[in-house]
Structures are given as structure tokens and as C-alpha cells.
Amino acid sequence: MSLASADDALTGALLGWYDRHRRVLPWRAPAGRRADPYHVWLSEIMLQQTTVATVKSYFDDFVARWPRVEDLAAADLDAVLHAWQGLGYYARARNLHKCAKAVAGDHGGRFPDTEAGLLSLPGVGPYTAAAIAAIAFDVSASPVDGNIERVTARLRRISEPLPDGKKAIQAAARDLTPNARPGDFAQAMMDLGAMVCTPRAPKCDLCPWHDPCLARVAGDAENLPHRAPKAAKPTRHGVVFWIEDATDRVLLRRRPEAGLLGGMMEFPSTDWREAPWGAGEAMVQAPLDAVWVQAGEVRHTFTHFHLHLDVLRGKRDGGAGTWIHPRDFHALALPTLMKKVVKAALG
Numbered sequence: 001m002s003l004a005s006a007d008d009a010l011t012g013a014l015l016g017w018y019d020r021h022r023r024v025l026p027w028r029a030p031a032g033r034r035a036d037p038y039h040v041w042l043s044e045i046m047l048q049q050t051t052v053a054t055v056k057s058y059f060d061d062f063v064a065r066w067p068r069v070e071d072l073a074a075a076d077l078d079a080v081l082h083a084w085q086g087l088g089y090y091a092r093a094r095n096l097h098k099c100a101k102a103v104a105g106d107h108g109g110r111f112p113d114t115e116a117g118l119l120s121l122p123g124v125g126p127y128t129a130a131a132i133a134a135i136a137f138d139v140s141a142s143p144v145d146g147n148i149e150r151v152t153a154r155l156r157r158i159s160e161p162l163p164d165g166k167k168a169i170q171a172a173a174r175d176l177t178p179n180a181r182p183g184d185f186a187q188a189m190m191d192l193g194a195m196v197c198t199p200r201a202p203k204c205d206l207c208p209w210h211d212p213c214l215a216r217v218a219g220d221a222e223n224l225p226h227r228a229p230k231a232a233k234p235t236r237h238g239v240v241f242w243i244e245d246a247t248d249r250v251l252l253r254r255r256p257e258a259g260l261l262g263g264m265m266e267f268p269s270t271d272w273r274e275a276p277w278g279a280g281e282a283m284v285q286a287p288l289d290a291v292w293v294q295a296g297e298v299r300h301t302f303t304h305f306h307l308h309l310d311v312l313r314g315k316r317d318g319g320a321g322t323w324i325h326p327r328d329f330h331a332l333a334l335p336t337l338m339k340k341v342v343k344a345a346l347g
């Protein structure tokens with residue numbers, strides 16, 4: 001069999017399997033129909049940080065509130081951040097809103113239909129551009145998410161450890177991508193990775209690529225893709241100042257737009273640094289003078305570091321700043337870390 005016909009056979013086997021077993025997902029079009037680019041974009045941004053099961057309810061909520069990209073563009077940023085709560089990485093939600101504004105304002109409400117055009121949008125990287133181009137516009141593009149990475153590494157038995165091995169996997173995925181039905185092909189790879197070629201105990205007997213899969217033949221599918229060992233995460237330390245006025249309102253401030261939890265509301269704190277804080281030096285960074293008592297501590301893990309916060313509680317008669325009663329916190333887009341602070345402070 002020639003190389004071209006071998007690849008045609010691979011494509012045909014996978015698309016045949018997809019036609020019988022494809023997942024029904026809220027952002028996916030029925031068989032034979034093109035998906036709405038707004039739905040594909042929204043789901044792909046949400047899926048970058050969590051699972052399909054979690055994203056479904058967020059996706060339904062967003063589409064119910066903002067049925068078109070123009071509606072999302074016109075929404076208040078705080079409302080978008082609030083609806084995003086629980087999906088993590090708020091920078092993505094801010095970029096989502098920026099991107100909606102760009103599509104509504106600069107592109108007449110229509111997403112660009114090429115990878116290059118999509119890449120020019122805020123918050124859209126190479127993976128997302130390829131996914132939208134393939135799924136919404138049937139462009140022969142090759143998005144490589146975690147599922148496609150695993151399936152491709154096993155099919156072609158690519159053993160170079162990640163992250164360096166990504167290049168070889170992406171090249172192999174590009175070689176596999178057909179000109180006909182590329183959107184279905186990408187989604188078929190995603191479904192195969194989610195349902196059959198799972199990280200643990202892949203169900204090779206049910207796989208349309210059972211025969212040509214090199215890792216299955218070699219018996220090492222479950223070990224692929226290999227990963228380079230991760231460096232240990234450092235721990236940073238900070239002190240949070242929970243300050244109440246005479247009516248139990250609490251002082252909050254907004255974080256700078258750039259950086260971690262950018263633009264989110266927080267309780268004032270010291271810097272977060274590698275050395276633990278002594279009581280005296282922490283007080284220098286308190287926004288107001290007060291008599292402090294230790295209220296509790298919080299532990300949280302971000303992608304690149306663990307954080308340990310001591311929570312100090314103090315009373316003041318108020319002053320400049322944003323004072324909000326805890327009963328009204330539900331209306332704020334408080335990140336998970338700050339919700340932990342609330343719990344520690346209020347016991």
C-alpha cells in the first residue's frame with residue numbers, strides 16, 4: 001500500500017468511527033452541519049482550563065446570557081468575570097471579553113475564517129486558531145490538544161518526552177490531517193482520545209486504529225507520551241489584612257490589570273515572596289493602622305507556585321477605599337483564593 005492510500009485508510013477508519021460514536025456536545029453542530037464559530041470559540045477558550053463535564057454548564061449559561069458575540073461584547077466586564085467564576089485564570093475571561101469586542105467592532109460580528117485571521121484576535125493562540133478554523137470553517141488545520149497529542153504520540157509511537165516532543169507530535173498530526181472533512185477529523189481525534197485512547201488503560205480492542213497503531217503493537221501505549229520530570233514548585237508567603245469597619249464592611253481593592261488574578265478584587269496583602277514574613281515587617285505594608293489578631297491561614301496552589309497566606313483581622317472606623325459587607329460578596333468576581341480568605345477570616 002502506498003503512503004497516500006495508507007493515510008486515506010487511516011482517515012476513513014477514524015471518520016467512520018466518528019460517524020457512529022461522536023459525542024453530543026452543546027457547542028457541536030449536528031452531523032453534516034457547520035458549527036457556529038461563536039460557540040466553537042467560546043467552548044475552546046473554556047476548555048483550555050477544565051474538563052468537558054465542567055464546561056457544559058458554563059457554556060450553556062454564557063450562551064443563554066449572551067446569545068451572540070455582539071451581546072458578549074456589550075456585556076459589562078464584571079458580569080463576564082462573575083459568570084466565569086470557577087473556571088480559573090481570569091486573564092482568559094478578560095481576553096474573552098476583549099476578543100468579543102474585537103469581533104463585534106472590527107469584524108462586523110463575524111469571526112475570521114483563516115488561522116492567520118483568528119490568530120490576530122486577543123487571547124487566541126495557535127491551538128485555538130487551528131481548532132476554530134478546522135471545526136467552524138472546515139479549514140485543513142491541525143489543532144493539537146491533550147487528547148490529540150496522546151493519540152498521535154501512540155499511533156506513531158513518538159517517544160521523545162514532552163514538552164520537547166511536542167514539535168514531532170504536531171508535525172505528525174499535521175501529516176495525518178486530511179483535506180476532506182478536516183473539522184470532523186479534528187473532533188474525531190478529540191473524541192477518540194476522550195473515549196477510547198484514554199491516558200490509563202486505552203481500549204485498543206475498540207479502536208479504529210487498532211491495526212496500524214505502533215504503540216499498541218509495541219505494547220507501550222499506556223506509557224506514551226513520555227513527560228520530562230517537572231521541577232518542584234516553590235512556596236511563596238504573604239500576609240492578608242482583613243479590615244472591618246464599625247458596620248462590619250470589609251476593605252477590598254482591585255489588583256493591577258496585568259499579572260496574576262489581574263483586575264480581580266482582593267483583600268489587601270503584603271507582597272508574596274519566598275521568605276516568610278515577620279510580624280513587624282508585614283505591618284509596614286498594611287493599608288491602615290489597626291490592632292491585629294491572627295484569624296487563620298490559607299493555602300493555595302497556582303500553576304507555578306504554592307502560596308501560604310496568614311490572615312490578620314483588625315477593626316477600623318473606615319476610611320478611603322472600597323468597603324463591602326460580606327453579605328454582598330456574592331455580587332463580586334472574587335477569585336477562589338480570596339474566597340478561601342473569607343472562610344479563614346469568618347471562621
Ligand code: SF4
Nearest residue numbers: 197202204207213221
Ligand atoms: Fe490508542 Fe490503542 Fe487506538 Fe493506539 S490502538 S490509538 S493506543 S486506543
